[in-house]
Amino acid sequence: MPRLVSPSLLAADFLHLEKEIEMINKSQADWLHLDIMDGVFVPNISYGIPVLESIKPLLKKPMDVHLMIVDPDRYVEVFRKAGAEILTVHYEACPHLHRTIQHIKDNGMKAGVSLNPHTPVSLLKNIINDVDMVLLMSVNPGFGGQKFIENTYNKVIELRKMIEQQGASTIIQIDGGVDSTNAKALYDAGADCLVAGSAVFRSKDPLLAIEGLKNA
Numbered sequence: 001m002p003r004l005v006s007p008s009l010l011a012a013d014f015l016h017l018e019k020e021i022e023m024i025n026k027s028q029a030d031w032l033h034l035d036i037m038d039g040v041f042v043p044n045i046s047y048g049i050p051v052l053e054s055i056k057p058l059l060k061k062p063m064d065v066h067l068m069i070v071d072p073d074r075y076v077e078v079f080r081k082a083g084a085e086i087l088t089v090h091y092e093a094c095p096h097l098h099r100t101i102q103h104i105k106d107n108g109m110k111a112g113v114s115l116n117p118h119t120p121v122s123l124l125k126n127i128i129n130d131v132d133m134v135l136l137m138s139v140n141p142g143f144g145g146q147k148f149i150e151n152t153y154n155k156v157i158e159l160r161k162m163i164e165q166q167g168a169s170t171i172i173q174i175d176g177g178v179d180s181t182n183a184k185a186l187y188d189a190g191a192d193c194l195v196a197g198s199a200v201f202r203s204k205d206p207l208l209a210i211e212g213l214k215n216a
């Protein structure tokens with residue numbers, strides 16, 4: 001199983017974004033996680049298209065874009081043009097999830113589906129083979145720096161079982177409150193990719209923090 005790390009830019013120093021991107025390029029990070037929040041689906045507004053467009057020419061790693069917005073279908077082409085390689089939408093925001101996933105794939109991106117902490121993994125059983133990645137939220141979406149929800153381990157184990165039973169190749173990503181204290185247990189439970197904001201960008205040595213998560 002791959003062990004991927006996707007640092008979340010939400011916790012970065014926005015006054016010195018160029019330096020932060022150079023750090024990511026030098027690091028063992030596999031992707032860069034970009035949190036797009038609309039103030040409607042989640043009670044916070046983050047950053048948007050101009051930030052992604054500014055980063056894209058500098059960044060040497062794939063853009064892993066996490067859409068926390070209502071009606072994400074309207075923005076699939078926009079995020080492809082802004083440089084997204086992986087585009088994740090929320091289950092709770094997509095009444096026609098199968099269509100949305102096809103829409104993302106038709107635009108040449110990997111399609112991810114995210115579940116809020118209260119949304120059961122079992123709801124994905126009829127669509128798991130179509131999904132490139134499932135993002136399990138391990139905090140309530142909207143903010144960085146929150147406490148990891150322990151029930152996430154049960155969800156990882158259940159999802160891993162579903163993926164194996166159906167012979168799918170879906171990647172499991174965990175997002176929220178991930179740090180050096182829970183990274184190994186998450187990989188052991190069956191996670192493939194860890195997102196970490198505060199644990200990377202607020203650390204004294206972000207390069208070492210990324211290395212630590214990668215080799216947990």
Ligand SMILES: O=C(CO)[C@@H](O)[C@H](O)COP(=O)(O)O
Pocket residue numbers: 008010011033035066068139140141142143144145146175176177178195196197198199
């Ligand atoms: O999607 C989100 C929050 O909604 C995340 O990607 C956070 O940005 C992770 O931040 P930390 O919990 O790692 O500080």
Ligand SMILES: [Co+2]
Pocket residue numbers: 008033034035066175195
């Ligand atoms: Co995120």
